[in-house]
Amino acid sequence: MSAIEYLTQFLKSARQEKGLSQRALSLKTGIQQTQISRIESGQADLRVSTLVELARSLDLEVVLIPRSLLPAVNSITQKKSSEENSALVPEPAYRLGNGTDDE
Amino acid sequence: MSAIEYLTQFLKSARQEKGLSQRALSLKTGIQQTQISRIESGQADLRVSTLVELARSLDLEVVLIPRSLLPAVNSITQKKSSEENSALVPEPAYRLGNGTDDE
Protein backbone atom coordinates (compact mmCIF):
# COMPACT_ATOMS: atom_id res chain seq x y z
CA MET A 1 0.00 0.00 0.00
CA SER A 2 1.59 3.22 -1.13
CA ALA A 3 1.68 6.34 0.98
CA ILE A 4 -0.86 8.03 -1.26
CA GLU A 5 -3.18 5.09 -1.01
CA TYR A 6 -2.83 5.18 2.74
CA LEU A 7 -3.79 8.85 2.80
CA THR A 8 -6.68 8.55 0.37
CA GLN A 9 -8.06 5.45 2.05
CA PHE A 10 -7.78 7.26 5.35
CA LEU A 11 -9.85 10.08 3.90
CA LYS A 12 -12.37 7.67 2.46
CA SER A 13 -12.76 5.90 5.79
CA ALA A 14 -13.15 9.19 7.61
CA ARG A 15 -15.80 10.30 5.15
CA GLN A 16 -17.74 7.09 5.47
CA GLU A 17 -17.50 7.06 9.24
CA LYS A 18 -19.04 10.51 9.26
CA GLY A 19 -21.87 9.23 7.12
CA LEU A 20 -21.09 11.57 4.25
CA SER A 21 -21.57 10.76 0.60
CA GLN A 22 -19.03 11.95 -1.95
CA ARG A 23 -21.54 14.57 -3.00
CA ALA A 24 -22.08 15.76 0.54
CA LEU A 25 -18.33 16.11 1.02
CA SER A 26 -18.19 17.87 -2.31
CA LEU A 27 -20.65 20.47 -1.07
CA LYS A 28 -18.67 21.01 2.13
CA THR A 29 -15.35 21.38 0.38
CA GLY A 30 -16.22 22.83 -3.00
CA ILE A 31 -14.24 20.01 -4.59
CA GLN A 32 -16.09 18.24 -7.35
CA GLN A 33 -17.61 14.88 -6.54
CA THR A 34 -15.97 13.47 -9.64
CA GLN A 35 -12.60 14.39 -8.26
CA ILE A 36 -13.34 12.80 -4.90
CA SER A 37 -14.33 9.66 -6.75
CA ARG A 38 -11.06 9.51 -8.65
CA ILE A 39 -9.04 10.28 -5.56
CA GLU A 40 -10.63 7.56 -3.47
CA SER A 41 -10.29 5.02 -6.24
CA GLY A 42 -6.60 5.77 -6.66
CA GLN A 43 -6.94 7.29 -10.11
CA ALA A 44 -5.69 10.72 -9.12
CA ASP A 45 -2.56 12.12 -7.56
CA LEU A 46 -4.27 14.98 -5.79
CA ARG A 47 -2.74 18.35 -5.01
CA VAL A 48 -1.76 19.18 -1.48
CA SER A 49 -4.35 21.96 -1.35
CA THR A 50 -7.00 19.38 -2.20
CA LEU A 51 -5.68 17.00 0.43
CA VAL A 52 -5.75 19.72 3.06
CA GLU A 53 -9.23 20.84 2.07
CA LEU A 54 -10.66 17.35 2.23
CA ALA A 55 -8.88 16.59 5.48
CA ARG A 56 -10.12 19.71 7.22
CA SER A 57 -13.69 19.06 6.23
CA LEU A 58 -13.30 15.72 7.93
CA ASP A 59 -11.78 17.21 11.09
CA LEU A 60 -8.33 16.02 10.15
CA GLU A 61 -5.06 17.85 9.73
CA VAL A 62 -2.12 17.12 7.43
CA VAL A 63 1.14 17.11 9.35
CA LEU A 64 4.75 16.13 8.80
CA ILE A 65 6.19 13.89 11.47
CA PRO A 66 9.82 12.84 11.93
CA ARG A 67 10.04 9.14 11.33
CA SER A 68 11.67 8.58 14.68
CA LEU A 69 8.56 9.93 16.35
CA LEU A 70 6.05 7.92 14.37
CA PRO A 71 5.60 5.21 17.00
CA ALA A 72 4.85 7.78 19.66
CA VAL A 73 2.38 9.56 17.42
CA ASN A 74 0.69 6.32 16.45
CA SER A 75 0.30 5.37 20.06
CA ILE A 76 -1.74 8.53 20.47
CA THR A 77 -3.79 8.46 17.31
CA GLN A 78 -4.69 4.81 17.59
CA LYS A 79 -6.03 5.12 21.10
CA LYS A 80 -9.75 4.73 21.44
CA SER A 81 -10.17 6.92 24.45
CA SER A 82 -12.38 9.57 22.95
CA GLU A 83 -16.06 8.78 22.99
CA GLU A 84 -16.94 10.80 19.94
CA ASN A 85 -14.40 8.98 17.86
CA SER A 86 -14.62 5.45 19.13
CA ALA A 87 -18.33 5.35 18.51
CA LEU A 88 -17.69 5.92 14.83
CA VAL A 89 -14.85 3.49 14.35
CA PRO A 90 -16.26 0.19 13.15
CA GLU A 91 -13.09 -1.83 13.19
CA PRO A 92 -10.87 -0.76 16.07
CA ALA A 93 -8.72 -3.86 15.78
CA TYR A 94 -7.01 -2.42 12.76
CA ARG A 95 -3.30 -2.00 12.88
CA LEU A 96 -1.29 -0.37 10.15
CA GLY A 97 2.11 -1.74 9.33
CA ASN A 98 4.67 -0.01 11.49
CA GLY A 99 7.71 -1.08 9.53
CA THR A 100 10.12 1.62 8.54
CA ASP A 101 10.30 0.29 5.02
CA ASP A 102 8.10 1.69 2.36
CA GLU A 103 5.85 -0.67 0.48
CA MET B 1 0.19 31.15 7.11
CA SER B 2 -1.71 28.70 4.99
CA ALA B 3 -1.54 24.96 5.49
CA ILE B 4 0.42 24.50 2.29
CA GLU B 5 2.89 27.16 3.32
CA TYR B 6 3.29 25.44 6.64
CA LEU B 7 4.08 22.16 4.95
CA THR B 8 6.44 23.58 2.36
CA GLN B 9 8.29 25.70 4.88
CA PHE B 10 8.58 22.66 7.08
CA LEU B 11 10.17 20.79 4.19
CA LYS B 12 12.50 23.67 3.43
CA SER B 13 13.64 23.88 7.02
CA ALA B 14 14.20 20.14 7.18
CA ARG B 15 16.24 20.25 3.99
CA GLN B 16 18.39 23.10 5.20
CA GLU B 17 18.99 21.52 8.58
CA LYS B 18 20.23 18.43 6.85
CA GLY B 19 22.64 20.56 4.91
CA LEU B 20 21.14 19.63 1.56
CA SER B 21 20.92 21.94 -1.43
CA GLN B 22 17.87 21.88 -3.66
CA ARG B 23 19.97 20.08 -6.22
CA ALA B 24 21.12 17.48 -3.73
CA LEU B 25 17.55 16.84 -2.68
CA SER B 26 16.62 16.65 -6.32
CA LEU B 27 19.14 13.84 -6.82
CA LYS B 28 17.80 11.95 -3.84
CA THR B 29 14.18 12.25 -4.85
CA GLY B 30 14.25 12.42 -8.62
CA ILE B 31 12.17 15.58 -8.41
CA GLN B 32 13.52 18.42 -10.48
CA GLN B 33 15.39 21.14 -8.66
CA THR B 34 13.27 23.71 -10.43
CA GLN B 35 10.19 22.17 -8.93
CA ILE B 36 11.68 22.19 -5.45
CA SER B 37 12.47 25.85 -5.94
CA ARG B 38 8.92 26.70 -6.91
CA ILE B 39 7.49 24.61 -4.11
CA GLU B 40 9.62 26.20 -1.41
CA SER B 41 8.87 29.67 -2.69
CA GLY B 42 5.14 29.07 -2.64
CA GLN B 43 4.71 29.18 -6.40
CA ALA B 44 3.45 25.61 -6.72
CA ASP B 45 0.62 23.58 -5.28
CA LEU B 46 2.50 20.31 -5.27
CA ARG B 47 0.99 16.87 -5.72
CA VAL B 48 0.70 14.55 -2.80
CA SER B 49 3.12 12.09 -4.37
CA THR B 50 5.67 14.89 -4.55
CA LEU B 51 5.03 15.87 -0.96
CA VAL B 52 5.47 12.29 0.21
CA GLU B 53 8.63 11.82 -1.84
CA LEU B 54 10.24 14.97 -0.51
CA ALA B 55 9.17 14.21 3.03
CA ARG B 56 10.56 10.70 3.01
CA SER B 57 13.89 11.83 1.68
CA LEU B 58 14.04 14.13 4.67
CA ASP B 59 13.09 11.40 7.16
CA LEU B 60 9.59 12.76 7.51
CA GLU B 61 6.21 11.15 7.04
CA VAL B 62 2.91 12.66 5.90
CA VAL B 63 0.12 11.72 8.27
CA LEU B 64 -3.49 12.69 8.91
CA ILE B 65 -4.26 13.55 12.50
CA PRO B 66 -7.67 14.13 14.06
CA ARG B 67 -7.90 17.75 15.10
CA SER B 68 -8.79 16.80 18.64
CA LEU B 69 -5.44 15.06 18.95
CA LEU B 70 -3.33 17.85 17.51
CA PRO B 71 -2.23 19.28 20.87
CA ALA B 72 -1.04 15.89 22.05
CA VAL B 73 0.86 15.30 18.82
CA ASN B 74 2.40 18.74 18.93
CA SER B 75 3.57 18.18 22.45
CA ILE B 76 5.57 15.26 21.12
CA THR B 77 6.91 16.72 17.91
CA GLN B 78 7.88 20.04 19.38
CA LYS B 79 9.98 18.66 22.18
CA LYS B 80 13.45 20.12 22.28
CA SER B 81 15.08 17.09 23.88
CA SER B 82 15.09 15.23 20.60
CA GLU B 83 18.33 15.16 18.71
CA GLU B 84 17.12 15.22 15.16
CA ASN B 85 13.93 17.13 15.55
CA SER B 86 14.28 20.83 15.14
CA ALA B 87 12.47 21.68 11.98
CA LEU B 88 10.81 25.08 11.81
CA VAL B 89 12.52 26.30 14.92
CA PRO B 90 13.23 29.95 14.21
CA GLU B 91 16.91 30.09 15.07
CA PRO B 92 18.50 26.77 15.90
CA ALA B 93 21.77 26.76 17.73
CA TYR B 94 23.36 25.02 14.80
CA ARG B 95 26.06 26.55 12.72
CA LEU B 96 27.45 24.80 9.72
CA GLY B 97 30.48 27.01 9.33
CA ASN B 98 33.37 27.42 11.72
CA GLY B 99 31.58 30.04 13.73
CA THR B 100 33.67 33.05 12.86
CA ASP B 101 31.48 35.55 11.07
CA ASP B 102 33.59 38.67 11.22
CA GLU B 103 34.17 39.10 7.55
Place this chain on the structure above:
DNA sequence: CTCTTTGATATGGTAAAATACATCTTTATC
Protein backbone atom coordinates in the same frame (compact mmCIF):
# COMPACT_ATOMS: atom_id res chain seq x y z
C1' DC C 1 -42.36 -7.82 -13.85
C1' DT C 2 -41.30 -3.45 -15.79
C1' DC C 3 -40.74 1.39 -15.48
C1' DT C 4 -39.46 5.41 -13.04
C1' DT C 5 -37.29 7.94 -9.53
C1' DT C 6 -33.71 8.93 -6.44
C1' DG C 7 -29.23 8.67 -4.51
C1' DA C 8 -24.38 7.44 -4.97
C1' DT C 9 -20.34 6.78 -7.71
C1' DA C 10 -17.82 6.57 -12.20
C1' DT C 11 -16.51 8.31 -17.00
C1' DG C 12 -15.47 11.56 -21.14
C1' DG C 13 -13.95 16.15 -22.65
C1' DT C 14 -11.71 20.65 -21.70
C1' DA C 15 -9.06 24.40 -19.09
C1' DA C 16 -5.65 25.23 -15.70
C1' DA C 17 -1.77 23.98 -13.21
C1' DA C 18 2.26 20.87 -11.75
C1' DT C 19 6.27 18.90 -13.50
C1' DA C 20 10.32 18.11 -16.70
C1' DC C 21 14.06 20.01 -19.46
C1' DA C 22 17.13 23.73 -20.67
C1' DT C 23 18.86 27.97 -19.39
C1' DC C 24 19.76 32.10 -16.69
C1' DT C 25 21.04 35.00 -12.56
C1' DT C 26 23.36 35.46 -8.35
C1' DT C 27 26.96 34.68 -5.09
C1' DA C 28 31.31 33.15 -3.50
C1' DT C 29 36.03 31.80 -4.15
C1' DC C 30 40.17 31.59 -6.64
Place this chain on the structure above:
DNA sequence: GATAAAGATGTATTTTACCATATCAAAGAG
Protein backbone atom coordinates in the same frame (compact mmCIF):
# COMPACT_ATOMS: atom_id res chain seq x y z
C1' DG D 1 37.78 37.71 -14.71
C1' DA D 2 36.89 32.57 -14.48
C1' DT D 3 34.79 28.87 -12.28
C1' DA D 4 31.50 26.54 -9.56
C1' DA D 5 27.54 26.12 -6.62
C1' DA D 6 22.82 27.46 -5.32
C1' DG D 7 18.49 29.02 -6.58
C1' DA D 8 15.20 31.12 -10.09
C1' DT D 9 12.85 31.51 -14.78
C1' DG D 10 10.88 30.19 -19.70
C1' DT D 11 8.65 26.82 -22.40
C1' DA D 12 6.63 22.10 -23.51
C1' DT D 13 4.41 18.10 -21.69
C1' DT D 14 1.73 15.63 -18.36
C1' DT D 15 -2.00 15.51 -15.15
C1' DT D 16 -5.34 17.48 -11.92
C1' DA D 17 -9.75 19.52 -11.38
C1' DC D 18 -14.00 21.31 -13.37
C1' DC D 19 -18.38 20.51 -15.97
C1' DA D 20 -21.80 17.59 -18.02
C1' DT D 21 -23.25 13.13 -18.34
C1' DA D 22 -23.40 8.08 -17.67
C1' DT D 23 -23.65 3.94 -14.93
C1' DC D 24 -25.29 1.45 -11.01
C1' DA D 25 -28.26 0.17 -7.15
C1' DA D 26 -32.32 0.43 -4.34
C1' DA D 27 -37.07 1.40 -3.70
C1' DG D 28 -41.87 2.40 -5.20
C1' DA D 29 -45.64 2.73 -8.49
C1' DG D 30 -48.31 0.93 -12.08
